[in-house]
Structures are given as C-alpha cells and as structure tokens.
Amino acid sequence: SSGIPRVSAKRAKKDAEYSKLRQRYLTENPLCMVNVNGCANSATDIHHTYAGSNRDAFYLVQSTWLAVCRNCHDWIHAHPTEARTMNWLK
Numbered sequence: 617s618s619g620i621p622r623v624s625a626k627r628a629k630k631d632a633e634y635s636k637l638r639q640r641y642l643t644e645n646p647l648c649m650v651n652v653n654g655c656a657n658s659a660t661d662i663h664h665t666y667a668g669s670n671r672d673a674f675y676l677v678q679s680t681w682l683a684v685c686r687n688c689h690d691w692i693h694a695h696p697t698e699a700r701t702m703n704w705l706k
Contacts, residue, residue, distance in 0.1 A: 634676060638662050645683035650704060652691045659683035663692055666706045680706070 623631065641662060648659045663682040666674040674680040682704060684692070692699040699705040 630675065637676060637678060641678055641681060642683055647683070648685040648688050649682045650684050650688035650692065650702075652688050654687045654691075656685035656687050658685055660686055661689045663689050663704065665704060670706065 621628070642659055646659055648655050648657055650663075651657075661684050663684045664671055664674065665680045665682060692704050696705055
C-alpha cells in the first residue's frame with residue numbers, strides 16, 4: 617500500500633468521537649424512535665436527519681439523530697418524501 621491514510625487525522629478523530637457518542641446514544645435510547653410497519657423495536661442504528669451536504673456539519677450533533685432499527689432506517693431512506701413530513705429527514 618502507498619502509506620497514504622484513507623481518512624485525514626481530523627476525520628479519524630471525528631469518527632472516534634462519533635463511535636463513542638453513538639454507543640452511549642444507543643444505550644440511552646434503546647428503542648426505535650420511528651416505528652413504521654415492520655419495526656423491530658430495538659434501536660441498532662443512528663439515523664442522521666440532516667443528509668447530503670449538511671450531514672458533515674451535524675455529524676456529531678445528537679439533537680439531529682434518531683435511534684432506529686434497521687427496518688425503519690431502510691424505510692426512511694426508501695421514502696424520503698414521507699420521512700420529511702415526519703421530520704425524520706431535513
């Protein structure tokens with residue numbers, strides 16, 4: 617390999633911080649906050665309500681996160697129009 621890091625040191629630091637915050641957030645919010653059809657009830661994912669170009673700015677901002685199960689996370693991304701009306705996507 618070329619020895620060039622895949623992510624910048626700044627990014628690696630942000631990702632390490634995110635990993636810690638994510639674990640705590642899911643511990644404190646164990647249940648899915650979305651509950652659409654097929655909900656598994658147990659939150660395993662963090663959904664970032666600010667997607668696209670805004671995602672990075674809000675990456676560590678927990679007030680913009682939702683604790684979700686994989687089913688509901690997939691549903692949000694498959695139904696962006698409905699998700700926006702529910703404030704699950706900004």
